[in-house]
Amino acid sequence: MLRRDFMAAMGGATQSAQPERPGRTDGVAGEFTVFCRIKPGHADELREVLDELMDAMGTGDRAALRQIGTLHDARHVIFDNDTQLLFASVFDGSWDTYIDDFATTVVGERFDRVFSHTEGFPGVKDPNVKEWFVAQQEPALVFVSSYPDLTVKQIWKDQRVNEAFQAVLDSSEFQAALENPANKELLASPAFQKLLDQAAG
Incomplete structure (x- = not known):
């Protein structure tokens, strides 16, 4: 898979105030899919973190989802012999607001715990985090929703x-x-x- 170079994204031309963001939309919903390289030797620790998050959801801890209020679904997948992490989600509204919500809600801490095990992640509150996500993001070729007009x-x-x-x-x-x-x-x-x-x- 071809990867965009993070340093090129960081050092390119100055972006406009509202840059075009990757990802397809259908009605009010957009898709967000990133592929990240896991730090060598971190797969087991990352798996433990993901297990903890899943257990919390299983016991009814969905306060983070309520706090954001725009997330339809999300999934994390470790693959390629424990070298890659996939994060994919469906959300309402603008891409920039969605990423901002990571830092301003309880999700931020959880994202830091997960993505700290991936290469180059600057931290969810870092001013360059959006550029980092863009560099890892691969827009879907097809994205459809069964209820495109419902947030x-x-x-x-x-x-x-x-x-x-x-x-x-x-x-x-x-x-x-x-x-x-x-x-x-x-x-x-x-x-x-x-x-x-x-x-x-």
């Missing part, structure tokens, strides 16, 4: 609304309303029937 926050809101609506459907008050002759016209309306069909899945 993470909209999905969370839809989930909360659905849970509340399902609770209403299960309530004794709602059952009584269904049996009340005064609501006959409303219950027979196409809009209400569509609502019930959607609730049934």
Whole structure:
């Protein structure tokens, strides 16, 4: 795989205030994929760090995801005989804001723990970290989303609304309303029937 030279990225022409960033988008979502070389002898330590992060997620520690509020999914993969690390994620909004969130949320500490085992990583709060990520990034050739118009926050809101609506459907008050002759016209309306069909899945 051809790699962009980090030093060239650091020493090239001055970038504009809003440089073009790599990565494909689909609707509100963008993809972020980086390939990093693991420091010699660090694969086992890196694997331990990733195991700890995975265990924390398994026990319900998702505060970092809530704090960022733009991350759909993420994965770390060690490959190529323990010499390479893949990090891939899907996020909402601008690339620059997404990278900034690494440093301004609890994710920053976790990123430092992971990427400190890769070559050349300057630290998530270093002013050159974006250039480092760009140098490691390989844009996807194809990127599609099943829900391109929904942000993470909209999905969370839809989930909360659905849970509340399902609770209403299960309530004794709602059952009584269904049996009340005064609501006959409303219950027979196409809009209400569509609502019930959607609730049934």
